[in-house]
Amino acid sequence: MIELTRQPIDDHSLTQLVRRSNCGAVVTFLGTVRDLTGSQVTVALDYDAYPGMAEKKLAEIEAEVRSRWPVGDIALVHRLGHLEVGEVSVAVAVSSPHRADAFDACRHAIDRLKELVPIWKKENWADGTMEWVHPAKAEGGTRKTE
Amino acid sequence: MMQAVRVRLFARLQEIAGSDMLELALPIHSCVQDLRTALRDQVPKIAELLARSQIAVNNEFVGEGAPLSANDEIAIIPPVSGGS
Numbered sequence: 001m002i003e004l005t006r007q008p009i010d011d012h013s014l015t016q017l018v019r020r021s022n023c024g025a026v027v028t029f030l031g032t033v034r035d036l037t038g039s040q041v042t043v044a045l046d047y048d049a050y051p052g053m054a055e056k057k058l059a060e061i062e063a064e065v066r067s068r069w070p071v072g073d074i075a076l077v078h079r080l081g082h083l084e085v086g087e088v089s090v091a092v093a094v095s096s097p098h099r100a101d102a103f104d105a106c107r108h109a110i111d112r113l114k115e116l117v118p119i120w121k122k123e124n125w126a127d128g129t130m131e132w133v134h135p136a137k138a139e140g141g142t143r144k145t146e
Numbered sequence: 147m148m149q150a151v152r153v154r155l156f157a158r159l160q161e162i163a164g165s166d167m168l169e170l171a172l173p174i175h176s177c178v179q180d181l182r183t184a185l186r187d188q189v190p191k192i193a194e195l196l197a198r199s200q201i202a203v204n205n206e207f208v209g210e211g212a213p214l215s216a217n218d219e220i221a222i223i224p225p226v227s228g229g230s
Contacts, residue, residue: 031229047228050156050221053205054228078228090229110229118202118221119228120157132158133227134195 002058003077004049009088020072023095025102029110031090033083041126047080047089050118054078057117061109069105070096076109078119089121147174151181151214154221159199162191172214178203179210181220199224 001017015028033045058076065074072095079089092109096102122132148171160166170184178201186193200207200223203214207223214220 048157049228050154050202050223052219053202053221053223056205114226114229116226117228118156118223118226120224121227122157132161132224134158134198134225135227136198137225 001073001075002055002062003075004051004054004058005077005079006081007079009077009079009091011088011091011093014075014077014091014093018073018075018093018095020095023072023097023102025097025099026093026095027099027102027106028091028093029106030088031110033085033087033089035085037123040123042085042123043126044085044124045083045089046122046124046130047078047083048120048122049078049080053118058113061112061116064112065094065105065109068108069094069101071101071105072096074105074109076113078113078117080119148172149174149176149216151176151216151218151220153181153185154219156221157224159192159195159222159224162195163189174215176214177210178208178212178214181214182210185222195224196222 011030035042062074075093077091083089092106094102094106122130124130151170151172153168155163155166202221202223203218
């Protein structure tokens with residue numbers, strides 16, 4: 001299941017949604033609005049999307065994960081609009097018979113989401129300024145950490 | 147012969163251009179590369195970010211040689227920052 005929403009994400013419900021009796025593992029990733037980026041302090045983020053294409057890409061990522069791992073169910077939800085520090089911006093929940101696959105599938109899904117889906121965030125900095133974030137691509141092999 | 151194409155803008159591109167949509171006249175049988183050139187000429191302020199952006203036609207990323215027609219939905223996709 002994929003969704004773009006302007007409502008707060010109910011991550012508990014998402015976790016329950018993907019559970020299956022044949023799946024011994026459920027992995028839920030939550031991306032939350034962080035207060036510090038380097039030395040700059042965030043007070044809020046605004047998320048915007050190109051909706052039709054974003055949904056298409058989320059659906060492709062779901063299909064890709066299902067084709068590569070034995071997935072019971074998967075849910076990818078991204079929130080749009082104005083979010084305060086600490087709020088959940090994105091959730092990926094995956095169930096699988098065993099935990100190695102559940103972890104790998106969930107990791108892959110969020111990595112691909114951050115790479116492919118036309119969604120953008122605008123930082124609302126503590127000094128009152130705001131800027132859209134359009135990162136330069138990391139060179140091949142470099143993995144950015146959260 | 148020219149065709150009118152409309153290009154959707156988002157995020158910082160929208161901010162720089164002052165609009166969420168640009169309309170351009172392009173020769174028929176133009177491709178994405180031609181669109182980039184026309185955009186740079188018409189809206190020089192977006193050139194730097196445009197160079198770092200992908201083009202999507204009908205909700206799919208396309209290469210520089212992809213053809214464009216007046217009925218296509220075209221969008222400029224600047225580097226994405228979804229997730230957290």
